[in-house]
Amino acid sequence: MDSASADWVRTLSEGGRERERAAERLHQLLLRAAQAEVRRRSGLLGISGPELDDLAHQAAADAVVSVLAKVAEFRGESRFTTWAYRFVVLEVSSKIGRHFWRRPHVPLDAGQWERLPDRLGLDPSRQSEQRELMDALRRAVQDDLTDRQRTVFTALVVDGVPLDALVVRLESSWNALYKTMFDARRKLRASLVAGGYLPETPRGSR
Structure with missing residues (x-):
């Protein structure tokens, strides 16, 4: 495991202020990734602006929760941030999928x-x-x-x-x-x- 990844695992596994600061840094990283991902897929939804940004914030927040819950499972086979990005991509996909079905859907004819x-x-x-x-x-x-x-x-x-x-x-x-x-x-x-x-x-x- 590279030193940066080891540092992420250590700080996110501990308690107190250090863990909170690390979680906030992780949230900022994943938020940027989520924003880029929702912009890339925005054509599927036909939405933009605050609604799209809100979806990115939700995805980033849920991804952080998932990473914190599974940080002990990280084995160092990739960089920690690369591993964490996978969670936010999955969250974006899930939220975009659910958002699609909220719109009136034209049945097949x-x-x-x-x-x-x-x-x-x-x-x-x-x-x-x-x-x-x-x-x-x-x-x-x-x-x-x-x-x-x-x-x-x-x-x-x-x-x-x-x-x-x-x-x-x-x-x-x-x-x-x-x-x-x-x-x-x-x-x-x-x-x-x-x-x-x-x-x-x-x-x-x-």
């Missing part, structure tokens, strides 16, 4: 599927081909995916739900949803290739 070609960046001059592709995709989503895969794919790709928000709603994790999406996309691609809607070899892979 045909209109969402109609807007999917724009989201995927498809060529608007080839509307007929796109319509066939979207119809085939909808059938594949309905017929080839599991319920879980269909829920995740529809939320993330069709409905435009941020990953952080879906993690909260499904009480899951980033890694679990990434794996679900990977499996869903693999199934969908296989179905579209079999139907002649996509080439067997992706462009640029040769």
Whole structure:
């Protein structure tokens, strides 16, 4: 463990004024990290100003509480501040996810599927081909995916739900949803290739 990390562990593990001062320094570090993180993700929420700053303060405060509760678990495999930053990133993600569901949410309908070609960046001059592709995709989503895969794919790709928000709603994790999406996309691609809607070899892979 490097000397700076050892100092953090020592001061945060002790009592009295020294621990309070160290916790305040940690809060300031994590607050700056939280503010940078919420600004980076602010487009997911459509909020700014005091509301966004309040979210950062909440995330930093909760991250400090988590770090203080788990400081004895720090093993020095990274710098202490790097380890502590992970807590604030998780808090920001959780709070952004919860905040998303407080807004009125537009349920999935045909209109969402109609807007999917724009989201995927498809060529608007080839509307007929796109319509066939979207119809085939909808059938594949309905017929080839599991319920879980269909829920995740529809939320993330069709409905435009941020990953952080879906993690909260499904009480899951980033890694679990990434794996679900990977499996869903693999199934969908296989179905579209079999139907002649996509080439067997992706462009640029040769």
